[in-house]
Amino acid sequence: MSTLSRADFLQEMANKSLNLERARREPRLTSLNWTTLDLNRNGVISGSEFTYLFTALDRFDVNGSSLSLDLGSNTAPTPVGRMVAALRELVTTLPVTNPSIHLLDRALAKAFPRGLTASLGRGSIGTGVVAVQYTLGRLGYLQALCDGSFGELTEQALLNFQAARGLATTGSVDTVVLKALDTAVVALDLRAPAAKAADPLAYLxxxxxxxxxxxxxxxxxxxxxxxxxxxxxxxxxxVGFYWEVMKRNRVEGDCKNIALFFMDQFRKQLAEDRLIQLPHPVLRGAAEKKWIIATSDKTRGLFSRADQLLRTQGLRVTRPGYGAILKVQALDSEHSMLYGVNVHYPEISANQVAKSCTRLFDWNSSYDNRGDSSKPELPVNQLAAGNLIFIDHSGDGRFDHTVTVIKVDKDSAGRTRKLVLAVGSYDDVRDASSATSVEGVGLYIVNTYSEEVTVEFNELGKITSSVVTYASEPSYLVDTRYSARTTLMEQQAGGKLIVARWG
Incomplete structure (x- = not known):
């Protein structure tokens, strides 16, 4: 009994076409509904349409798997085996209409060094698909990860691109579409405004x-x-106004640096607008240091590329969820995970920040939600914009995470119904560690980012929705990390939260 996998079938049909007039006359194929399979309404099955044809064939298969077909043997073929044999007799090879096209985008040029040798569509896999996904992501059409598998989301993104460019909406990539993608993406400058400035901090x-x-x-x-x-x-x-500036410029930093940046920029504007000089609430009279500002062209030792980390430190990126990043960086030699402007104030820890602030709410065991993630572990009705939430993950009295409250929406009864929270953090790219301290370890192993979490509550104060409404890193490269669970509660045993303000 021989089998034919979905991937092998699509590879076999990658540069083939099937004339429907001939297919309808073939007795072995009369069970197929060709009208529903002719998506382009052109009388021919080609490209991504073969994906739907495989699904149609699978309905006549009995092996219980949607990923393969049992064909039987040459002397005793199964019903679907006879259908596949008929298809192989009827399909014709498509001519290569434009084997060599000059691609300017680095990722596309590397993925297609000899141009497009076969169309890409639903069910296609591989490096070429990664390059197309990466291009659609940069152009704003794809929010899913660049995983190298041409699925429904990639197809829809491509259809939207084709419609916007006035191209035939086939949902597949031929040489015309590939060149259109290349032309569109090389015209982009994805740098944030502050990252383009000679002095990003002065710009901000x-x-x-x-x-x-x-x-x-x-x-x-x-x-x-x-x-x-x-x-x-x-x-x-x-903080409400300036957070929008930070989002536009993809300002990244760990949790305490995002909080410190809000505070320090407020001090600057207050002195400029009202000649009011507020002291640095953490340093308490000690000499202030300069902010360390990093961008993709001036990384200041922060993690930027996997190959650079391997070359300079002998370390590999093995963190789960970083597969798309590795795939993209293998194609784009200039891609950097420093997406905007990274801000870092030296020699101040999250614990120092927490200890320097005035507490508005101390941890109370009555707020322990005992694992019920619909219950925040702090008094949300008392929160105000500009407040800081500090989390002591271990309960040992050292605070290692900071959240800044950006916006609080209340109902007519004064109950908080929506919170907008700003959070910064970083991933240890070497492994799945969730530790938030890298003391004694260089910043070259941490990928820093920022996110906005919007949380909604019902009239009883229970969480009804928690969504990441902004991330400094593109969703086509890495999934978001934060939620109400990681900003308004501590899931680890013994963990505590406090609410505080500056000064």
């Missing part, structure tokens, strides 16, 4: 050019501190 500190409103302090007081109600209110408004 030009508050008027960035469109931030002038800070308003309604008070006749002559001395202000972080405890002043007017300052706390102004900071709460600032």
């Amino acid at each position: 500190s030009n508050f008027r050019s960035l469109g931030l409103p002038i800070l308003t302090i309604r008070s006749t007081a002559e001395v202000f501190t972080w405890a002043s109600p007017e300052i706390r209110h102004a900071f709460g408004q600032f």
